[in-house]
Amino acid sequence: MTTAPSAGMTRRSAAYLATHPRVRLALILSAPLTWLALVYVVALALLLVTALWTVDGFTGQISPTWTLDNLRTVVTGALYRTVTLRTVGVALLVTVIDVVIALPIAFYMAKVASPRAQRLLVIAVLMPLWASYLVKAYAWRSVLSQDGLLNWLVAPVGLQGPGYGLPATVITLSYLWLPYVILPIYAGLEKVPNSLLEASADLGAPPWRTLSSVVLPLALPAIIAGTIFSFSLSLGDYITVTIVGGTSQMLGNLVYTNVGAANNLPLAAAIALVPIVIIFGYLALVRRTGALDNL
Amino acid sequence: MHLGRPTRGLLAAITGLTLAVIYLPLVVVLINSFSSSTSLSWPPPGFTLEWWVRTANSAGARDAVVTSVGVALASTVIALVLGTLVAIALQRYDFFGRSTVNLLVILPIALPGIVTGIALNNFFRTIAGVPLSIWTVVVAHATFCIVTVFNNAVARLRRTGTRLEEASADLGAGGWTTFRLVTFPQLRSALLAGGLLAFALSFDEIIVTTFTAGSGVTTLPIFILNNMFRPNQAPVVAVIAVVLVVVSVVPIYLAQRLSAADVDRR
Structure with missing residues (x-):
């Protein structure tokens, strides 16, 4: 009670x-x-x-003194400009490579393969996406190493692999984000009705014409959705370039060094604003294509 | 559009080739973990189980596994609670700012890891005055794990509809009783799938972890990163890499099966 x-x-x-x-x-x-x-x-x-704050030079503590110095350093410093251009260049190159590789696969999965093969292919693409990021970067470190698989493969024809450096970074990043690009493009192509493709063929268009005038325009938002992943993920990356990039630096490395070794969190925060601004700029640019609904 | 046989064959060949390139490096790691060479040289000069034995006996590796499992479990539990609550709120109520909340849940995974990482590092150290530890890692991981639970729960709530919940309320059950006896049993397998994904996501994560871990905290990915550049540790790293893939892919596979079984049953 x-x-x-x-x-x-x-x-x-x-x-x-x-x-x-x-x-x-x-x-x-x-x-x-x-x-x-x-x-x-x-x-x-x-x-x-x-x-907008600063680090006390003596104590190494952050003092809330307002200053535009960090932002000025990042905007005007030659080092930051070089690294920003390099990072954006790598991100763009990775994105282009991924889209070029992803388009035929996504098209094959969505429009050519039998339903059974289609299911298997989706799983085959999906599984490595979930394998650890670190392990995949490490895998390429093994493949690209001096006496690794790649050099062993191309040695008989008198070639040499790229070794560690920026090309290795581009290869590894393209590899890492490829499933992220394939899947949205596949989903977008799946939604393109087959009847439209048949109508185009019935009206006399050769396959390439159907591709360029019907398939591509309809799949464009999905393709752009895929590029958002590869572009934004590459912009912020610093682990891959540490693992296979040799001594090359990307924006992420500068952020990481300033958080850790250099103990200048305000400067690190200012550098981190660069990828944020670029990504939001890219998102604003592609927003009108409807790509964001395809994420 | 009628593609000729050669075009179809070409597309199939490109697809097959790309898939081969996707899987090849992972196979190389698997083989390297049995290689008798310490420097990743290819082809392996011989095969040995030494690295597997040595890894199994390595206290550092064992501690790292324990740390990673602990972090992943704690973040998953937090993500399960918060993700379920947000999912119910967004799926069962209509309110001002609904799409903003939706965006807020997705944002931690949409922005690059380095942004999330430095934002949290700055928040903990400079603003909150909290020293980095294992708990700051848990907080960070839980934040980006919410979305996996949320996605699974929202999809399920959308599908089950509100009829059973209304019936329960009509029969006099209060909100909590209805949740316990009607909503939760319907959500259970979706939460299991979301939880497994959250676990795998946390278990693998490296970028946000490096920014939020205290100096003594070594998760498995951090252990790999620390050992990757040490001479003669390469095969041990390969062993752990294989373990990491297996431990993260199995939960994902189970989660996919759970979601698929669910669609089939319908």
């Missing part, structure tokens, strides 16, 4: 909640929203704030 009052209270609060969906919603949302807002939104906003 001692539980009676609390049971009555439980019933009363249940009745209250049943008739007040807004309160119910607030209760449900409070924990996840607090977490995401505090841990993520606030953290992102404060990254911008920290970029």
Whole structure:
């Protein structure tokens, strides 16, 4: 009987909640929203704030003194310009390579393969996507090493592999993000109705004409969705270039060095703003194509 | 569009070739883990189980596995709770800012890892004054794991609809009872799939981890990265890499099976 009052209270609060969906919603949302807002939104906003602070030269502590120096360094410094151009160049090259490789595969999967083969191919593409990023980069380190598989393969024809460096970084990054590019393009091509392809053929268009005038325009948003992955993931990468890039540096390396060894978090935050600005610029550029709905 | 046999054959060949290139490096790692060469040389001069034995007996590797499993379990539990709550809120209620909340859940995985990593590093160290530890890794991992649970739960809630929940309410059950006896049993396998994905995602993660881990915290990916550049450690790294692939791919496979079985049953 001692539980009676609390049971009555439980019933009363249940009745209250049943008739007040807004309160119910607030209760449900409070924990996840607090977490995401505090841990993520606030953290992102404060990254911008920290970029405007400075590090005390003597104590190594961050002091909240407002300054534009970090941003000025990043925008005008020759090193940062070189590395930014290199990083964007690598990201663009990786994206182009991935799209060129992904298009025929995605097309084969979506429009040529039998339904059974189609299912198997999706699994075959999906499984390595989930294999560890680090392991895949390490795998290419083995393949590209001085007496690794690649040099062994091309030695008989008198060639030599690229070794570690920027080309190796481009190869490895293209490899890493390829499944991310294939899958959205495949999904986009799947949605292109076969009847349209037949109509185009019936009207006398040769296959290449159907491809360029019907398939590509319809699949474009999906293709761009794929490029968002490869471009944005390459821009922020620093592990791959550490593993196979030799001494080359990308933006991520500069961020990492300044967080760790150089202990200049404000400068690191300012450098991190570069990929953020570029990615948001890219997203704004492609938003009108409807690519974001294909992510 | 009628493609000729040669075109179809060419497309099939390109697809096959690309898949071969996709799998080849992973096979090389597997073979290297049995190689008697310590420097990744190809072809392997001989085969040995030494590296597997040595890895199994390595205290560092064992500790790293324990750390990684612990981090992945803790982040998965947090992600399960928060992801389920967001999924219910977005799928069962209509409110102002709904699409913003949706974007908020996806953002940690949409932005490059380095942005998430440095933002959290800065937040913990500079703003909150919390020293980096294993818990800061858990917080970071949980944040980007929410989306996998959320995606699975939302898809399930959309499919099951609200009829059973309404019936439960009509029969006099309160909100909690309805969740416990009606909503949760319907969600269970979707949450299991989402949880497995979250576990695998956390187990593999390296970039955000390097930014949020305290100096003594060594997850398996960090262990690999630390040992990769040490001479003569290459085969041990290959062994751990194989283990990492198996440990992360098995949960993914199970998760896919769970989601697929679910679609078939319908």
